Amino acid sequence: MFHFALTLVALAAVLAVAWRYLGSYMAAVYGGRVKWLGFVEGPIYRLLGIDPEHEQTWQRYAGSLVVFSGIAILLTYLLLRLQGSLPLNPQHLGAVPVALSWNTAVSFVTNTNWQNYAGESTMSYLSQMAALQVQQFVSAAVGIAVAIALVRGFSRRGQETIGSFWVDTVRGTLYILLPIAFLAGVVYVAQGAVQTLAGPVLIRDPLNGVTQLIPLGPVGFMEAIKQLGTNGGGFFNANGADPFENPTALTNLLSISLLLCIPVALTYTFGRMVGSRRQGVALLAAMAVIFAVWTSVTAFSESQPNPAVAAAGLTRQPTGNMEGKEVRFGALNSALYGVASTQTSTGSVDASGDSFNPMGGFGLLTGMMLGEVTPGGVGSGLYTILLDAIVAVFVGGLMIGRTPEYLGKKIQAREVKLASLGVLVMPVTVLVLTGVATVLPAGRAGAFNAGPHGFTEILYAFTSQGNNNGSAFAGLNGNTAFYNITGAIAMLLGRFGIIIPVLALAGSLAAKQVVPASAGTFRTDNLMFVILLLGVILIVGGLTFFPAVSLGPVVEQLSHGRFF
Amino acid sequence: MTTELRRGFVLCLVALAIFGLAYPLAGTGLAQLLFPTQANGSIGKYGSTLIGQQWSGPKWFHGRPDSDNPLKANGRPGTSGAANLGPRSKVLVSETSKLIRYWRRQGVTPTSDLVTTSGSGLDPDITPSDAIAQIPMVSSATGIAPQRLRQLIRAQTVEPELGFLGPAYVDVLKLNLALARLR
Numbered sequence: 001m002f003h004f005a006l007t008l009v010a011l012a013a014v015l016a017v018a019w020r021y022l023g024s025y026m027a028a029v030y031g032g033r034v035k036w037l038g039f040v041e042g043p044i045y046r047l048l049g050i051d052p053e054h055e056q057t058w059q060r061y062a063g064s065l066v067v068f069s070g071i072a073i074l075l076t077y078l079l080l081r082l083q084g085s086l087p088l089n090p091q092h093l094g095a096v097p098v099a100l101s102w103n104t105a106v107s108f109v110t111n112t113n114w115q116n117y118a119g120e121s122t123m124s125y126l127s128q129m130a131a132l133q134v135q136q137f138v139s140a141a142v143g144i145a146v147a148i149a150l151v152r153g154f155s156r157r158g159q160e161t162i163g164s165f166w167v168d169t170v171r172g173t174l175y176i177l178l179p180i181a182f183l184a185g186v187v188y189v190a191q192g193a194v195q196t197l198a199g200p201v202l203i204r205d206p207l208n209g210v211t212q213l214i215p216l217g218p219v220g221f222m223e224a225i226k227q228l229g230t231n232g233g234g235f236f237n238a239n240g241a242d243p244f245e246n247p248t249a250l251t252n253l254l255s256i257s258l259l260l261c262i263p264v265a266l267t268y269t270f271g272r273m274v275g276s277r278r279q280g281v282a283l284l285a286a287m288a289v290i291f292a293v294w295t296s297v298t299a300f301s302e303s304q305p306n307p308a309v310a311a312a313g314l315t316r317q318p319t320g321n322m323e324g325k326e327v328r329f330g331a332l333n334s335a336l337y338g339v340a341s342t343q344t345s346t347g348s349v350d351a352s353g354d355s356f357n358p359m360g361g362f363g364l365l366t367g368m369m370l371g372e373v374t375p376g377g378v379g380s381g382l383y384t385i386l387l388d389a390i391v392a393v394f395v396g397g398l399m400i401g402r403t404p405e406y407l408g409k410k411i412q413a414r415e416v417k418l419a420s421l422g423v424l425v426m427p428v429t430v431l432v433l434t435g436v437a438t439v440l441p442a443g444r445a446g447a448f449n450a451g452p453h454g455f456t457e458i459l460y461a462f463t464s465q466g467n468n469n470g471s472a473f474a475g476l477n478g479n480t481a482f483y484n485i486t487g488a489i490a491m492l493l494g495r496f497g498i499i500i501p502v503l504a505l506a507g508s509l510a511a512k513q514v515v516p517a518s519a520g521t522f523r524t525d526n527l528m529f530v531i532l533l534l535g536v537i538l539i540v541g542g543l544t545f546f547p548a549v550s551l552g553p554v555v556e557q558l559s560h561g562r563f564f
Numbered sequence: 565m566t567t568e569l570r571r572g573f574v575l576c577l578v579a580l581a582i583f584g585l586a587y588p589l590a591g592t593g594l595a596q597l598l599f600p601t602q603a604n605g606s607i608g609k610y611g612s613t614l615i616g617q618q619w620s621g622p623k624w625f626h627g628r629p630d631s632d633n634p635l636k637a638n639g640r641p642g643t644s645g646a647a648n649l650g651p652r653s654k655v656l657v658s659e660t661s662k663l664i665r666y667w668r669r670q671g672v673t674p675t676s677d678l679v680t681t682s683g684s685g686l687d688p689d690i691t692p693s694d695a696i697a698q699i700p701m702v703s704s705a706t707g708i709a710p711q712r713l714r715q716l717i718r719a720q721t722v723e724p725e726l727g728f729l730g731p732a733y734v735d736v737l738k739l740n741l742a743l744a745r746l747r
Binding site: 002003006007010040044047048049050063064067068070071072075118120121129130131133134136137138166169170173178181182185186189190191192193194195196197198201203205206207208210212213214216218220221222225236237238241242243244247248249250252253305306307308309311312313314317318319321322323324325326327328329330333334349350351352354355356357358361448449450451452453473474475556559562563564 | 565567568569570571572573574575576578579580582583584585587588590591592594595596598599602603604605606607609610611612614615617618619620624628642643644645646647648649650651652653654656657658659660661664674676677679680681682683684685686687688689690691694724725726728729730731733740741744
């Protein structure tokens with residue numbers, strides 16, 4: 001327990017440094033003041049045929065984003081379909097099937113990294129590197145770019161443009177993701193993650209006669225960007241539980257730090273760009289409150305015995321629920337990893353979420369249902385919580401009878417409509433698709449566990465994909481035509497259904513003038529606002545998902561002594 | 565529109581070159597140069613210290629009961645992954661009961677790691693108390709004094725990194741190698 005507290009302190013210290021320094025560095029990157037990779041950046045702009053000074057309207061920005069993402073899906077799909085004829089395929093794996101390639105291409109381009117396949121037996125090294133890992137960089141940069149575009153909407157006055165999609169994407173990948181991922185990759189390998197192009201190794205242990213064919217691959221550096229870009233798609237089926245991906249408790253903490261650092265630091269970047277650090281601190285405070293409460297609930301739940309193991313006769317489980325967990329992490333670190341991964345849009349796992357205790361599973365599932373804003377995915381966390389903030393000032397405005405303002409911008413009908421649309425797309429997608437899957441035999445067939453837990457597996461799958469998270473109650477058999485197709489729909493809506501309203505909002509805000517603050521202005525950098533924002537996040541998420549969650553983890557928690 | 569299509573296509577190719585090839589290949593080169601053992605799987609004559617093996621019989625310390633420790637050589641590696649049984653699963657109750665009965669027959673009072681499967685299906689480690697619980701079994705099968713086995717476990721225990729990260733653990737392969745040297 002004391003060790004776990006120290007782990008939390010270490011994490012908080014790392015994140016505090018990232019908040020301050022990575023935050024201001026990112027503000028400089030997107031302000032065009034960072035140039036140390038100019039010798040790569042410049043030629044890329046020339047190849048693209050763009051002038052980095054030229055900016056786009058929100059419609060053009062969104063158009064470029066959609067076109068780029070569409071081409072990325074197509075290219076990823078083709079690489080997976082053709083992998084049998086391409087190099088770096090030591091296991092001679094054949095083409096990835098059609099529906100699975102489609103689901104996987106959408107999954108990686110939307111920053112979801114939902115995986116209906118086992119990496120070590122499905123993907124060639126080239127597919128892992130050139131199809132999947134590429135998108136782990138690019139989709140992350142696209143997410144940050146959208147967030148920055150929205151922040152520019154707040155910081156600009158009476159302007160038509162919100163930045164250049166091409167420039168923002170290139171800068172994010174080169175200056176932020178690439179250097180941090182490379183350094184982190186070295187640490188992963190030093191700790192024991194594998195990084196090789198050689199094929200699997202056959203072992204015959206003379207001590208016990210065991211034969212093993214051990215899969216290897218270029219894993220460590222993929223692990224770095226998988227976490228840093230809040231992607232979550234691992235090289236191996238076991239993801240962050242696999243000792244070759246996440247070999248030690250140190251890499252476990254590194255993983256948690258990497259997946260949290262950009263979303264947390266973006267609140268600093270936001271404050272810096274809108275000219276008031278306190279505005280960013282207010283958002284961060286709301287994020288931290290929810291993160292802390294969910295971590296406590298989940299960690300407490302996992303420190304308790306597993307009910308099935310207790311029913312089998314082992315009531316004394318002093319190390320907590322170890323079913324589906326790794327000894328080198330233990331129950332508490334696994335719970336922390338799970339919360340961090342579901343409250344960002346990462347979705348990597350270092351333990352089986354399916355085997356978490358009911359309230360632990362509740363913690364993972366509901367962390368996503370709040371819209372992944374605490375602190376959320378890279379970029380997506382910031383732009384989604386800004387939508388919540390707009391709803392919050394709108395509610396505040398209704399209460400005091402004034403036109404709401406946020407950061408000096410009047411929030412009018414158009415802004416509130418766009419923000420509401422962005423907030424509601426995800427719950428509608430998740431609930432409708434979960435309903436469809438529960439009604440259709442093809443959907444019900446996917447559930448692996450019986451009883452309420454089986455329903456939770458289905459609900460979890462669509463919540464995860466609708467939020468571009470990618471974690472799973474992995475017992476679910478998702479590699480069927482039904483889940484591959486419906487899942488891809490959830491991922492596309494959860495990504496572009498929010499990004500497009502956000503960019504429209506950015507455009508509309510950028511065009512506005514700033515209203516000077518007066519005595520009647522509702523302040524958005526104090527405790528009252530944090531409470532109001534928490535209220536909006538919890539009420540919107542809570543009310544929309546309460547009935548569904550009651551049928552899953554809540555029923556399971558209350559079914560004392562019953563087994564399914 | 566055609567300009568945008570061309571730009572999208574060009575940026576995808578540039579990203580493929582930098583992040584799909586240059587980044588992982590440079591990483592592989594550096595990893596092989598600086599940390600060749602780790603980068604190639606920490607594999608020695610007896611297997612990888614990071615990948616669990618099935619140990620059968622009372623003469624060895626056992627690891628987690630990852631029943632289908634999946635990397636069986638049938639020409640192609642199996643897949644890693646957890647059993648994914650829920651906390652109120654009847655199947656989990658019966659599987660765990662079997663394991664508890666197995667350990668009792670061996671004269672071992674089971675601990676939770678010894679009757680639960682891991683997250684990867686490949687967990688190479690157990691906690692020191694999981695190892696200590698197996699001393700009666702290993703001692704009576706090998707004739708090595710319990711005190712000697714206890715020392716062995718203590719010597720093989722890896723304390724938490726930086727003093728606080730994760731639980732202390734014992735690598736089962738290393739423990740059994742040390743045990744083999746003792747015989």
